[in-house]
Amino acid sequence: MQSFLELAAKTIFEGHNKNDLQNLQVILPSRRAVFFFKKALSDLSDSPFFAPKIESIDDFILRTADFTTLDNVDLYFEIYAILSELDPSQSFEKFMSWVPTLLKDFENIDFSLVENPHLLFKYMSEADALSRWELDNDYVFTATAQSYFSFFDRISQVYEKLNQKLLLEKKCYRGMVYRKVAENPDWLLSNEIKKYYFVGLNALSKSEEKIIESLEKAKKSECIWDTDDFYMNSQNKAGKKLRVYKKSGKFGKWNFQNSHLKDSEKNIRIFELNNDSLQSKLVSNLAKEAHNQRHVIVVLDENQFLPLLLNVPSLQLPFNISIGLPISSSHFSEVLRLLIGCYQNHEHNDELKIHNSVLSKIFDNQIFKSLIVNEISLSRFEILQTKIRGSKKLFYDYYWFVNQGLTVGLLQNFFRKGSALDCIESLEFILGKFFEIQDADFRDLEYVFANVLKNKLNLIKEKLRSGVALNLKSFSALIEDLLKNERIPFEGDSDTPLQIMSMLETRCLDFECVTIMTFNEGNLPSTKKTNSFFPFDACKIFGLPLYSDQDAIMAYHFFRLMQRAQTLNFIYLNGASEALGNKEKSRFIRQVEEELRIYNPNIKVSYPSINFNQTDDLKSGSEIIVEKESLTQITDFLMNKGLSASSINDYLSCSLRFYWKYILKIKNEDELKSQIGTDVFGTIVHKVLENLDKPYFESKNPVNKEVLRNQKDEVESQLSLIIKEEQKAFDFDSGMNLILISVVKKIIERYFDKRESEFGGNFTILGIEKELTSIQAINNVELKLKGVIDKIELHPFGLRIIDYKTGKVELKDLYLDKDVDLAETLLNPEKSKLRQLIIYYFLIFSNKTGLEKDFGLKIILEDLQLMIYSFRNLGADISFNKNIFTHDEIIEAVNLLLTKILSELLSMETSFIQTSEKNHCKYCDFINVCQRN
Structure with a gap:
């Protein structure tokens, strides 16, 4: 099918003598359209000719006014x-x-x-x-x-x-220069141009309307429109302004209005996906499928551009990018923010120090890492990283690096104090080092971003040197606006079959195959309303653009793009992933489904189900599966390191996590934070209680109510001691840590209040952090089972086994009906608290003889009490009523649990599989490695 630009070029070419073409002016919406129009025009003649002046409307207006855009x-x-x-x-x-x-x-x-x-x-x-x-x-x-x-x-x-x-x-901003040309039509009428052709425009501003009207009255213009019966003969938004233009007759004869959307055959495929990564994979396959066609991939969400850019080159298909990217997409944007942030932090501090989290971001930045490696070598960089991780410091000054014998000149810029001008000079120094290296890891895109940033910084520096006052806070605000709003246009002239564009860049262009990514409500049409100081009523009265006008413009671009396309792929995300939020497919897809395909019976709409086995074996929602190649490591772990309640809980909730954590011994990198987390919170609580109980454990003196009151009175001093000696990395004098420590004090004091209120007689502390092990011969393997019991007390009724939990535990977590199958219950991943107490019972039983000797008493298992103190639920008495089961039933249930786990672990047929329960992933150390999108 003939494209619109080919039709427009033919109309202009055949409407004039070849020698007169040079006296014409052709104006198009964009520079991309200019390129393709020139190509279409050149294809119409076998012999050379002087072409008309062909420009985008912005270039045309600027040249006419001879103004400089600021x-x-x-x-x-x-x-x-x-x-x-x-x-x-x-x-x-x-x-x-x-x-x-x-x-x-x-x-x-x-x-x-x-x-x-x-x-x-x-x-x-x-x-x-x-x-x-x-x-x-x-x-x-x-x-x-x-x-x-x-x-x-x-x-x-x-x-x-x-x-x-x-x-x-003679300077201007865009709107100003359009107004000046509209108010001075003589600028256009007095030149040698005999006729102006406005090609492919749709929603004209008032200034553009006036410019064309002035030329039309002088019989010096002609408009060539690209419209269709579908929206011109209906109330569809896509034709909102165009219908007014046609009816007014102000723009001369109406060319052209076709019926492609009614008469042409189209194959429309609508793909529903549940995450972004699958979309990138699907788009790559669609690009392969359409490699012999003129194909456009329309990117509606700019966040999708970079993942697409990483995938498409692997297809080995020639492609061209025509899209504008914000500077914030550059790795340099992070360097910029980090450096400015350091200057701002140093502004009111005498000590020039950087927090560990900031330092980590500096070293993790792809560009800055390469610059440092270029300065001191990769091996020395790795040594430096190792020393930083090993130091466990929260704040660093530059002298720390000097003392390590690893001075880094580039890094010194982050330890400086000064004005906005000083900050710019530091930024320029870093940019200069970047331009000195030629790193294959950086695409041309990063060098483009770096050049733009360099030019912007030069501009700001000139203003500062001319006397403009700009403090660091103001400079930061200016840079944030620059990163957010400044875009890098890609205006490639490559006429490749595959084009990657934004919807706006498709103006006037036609493709055989169209793929629209992330075709969701909010992306097209966009829900982003243009900010304005003027309310709706003021805009309506004074003729300023309304949000509905923008909606209509995008509707036109969409349906115009459909007019000559033969194959259309619409991909939308359904919001199945929690990270996506509430996602709805675009209303334009619904219009195609409910209106257009009824309007045109030749349109076929299908909903392919994606078999990701055909796309490099990528499966939607598939688990990560690790198959066993050897049992040596597993057997060694079971016999030497051994299973614990915690490792069993990990195995039952996610066997993949168990494999990484216990078999491969992958440790989560300790992240230094300024605020204590739940792990440190729990450690402090346990340590305070251990220190308070230790004198009574060592002396075996009985604990009475007076002892409990004294322990409560000592909480604050013990807490201060632990913070001073064991938690030096944190600042507890202010901020959230101060609040959290006051919470620790409060909940431990409440614990002693509870112990006093439930006091039933003097008791003795027999064990603190008591470690017990048991060797179980199962299937010819000597399995080691181990556990650490927080506290063992001897009461008049017998032994009390205590486990402390800083999280919330409720009685229902331990409750079991007497008719349940205990062995089956112990295999339930959700019963971790109950399973832990029963394993403690099993260990007490297995070590009964040794414990009786250590404690100097006879242990009666029937009187054994298994109890949890939950510091977020101290009002509840949380204990396991083991007497609903016989001793033999409990031991048998644990043996069955251990046998099943050991059999699975030592079976080559059983793999380690990622859990399908997302709630098990919430606090997992490996959440960033394997969490589904």
């Missing part, structure tokens, strides 16, 4: 300088929080040719509000309201002064 950074400083004269109290960092919105509003005012902008600002002012809201003239606004209204009075002056200054210097 960078946003320049504009921010220009606006701030004007505003500071009107309001000297305005701080730059607060100004940066709203100036991007203001600049966008200025653009829209000019694009929309608001006749008298001051009336718009007056509309937002106090005087007009009194009239509009029919308030009494004696009405007094609050101070906040008055500040709000006076803001618009100042902004009105800023707008006027900014325009006056820029006009004198």
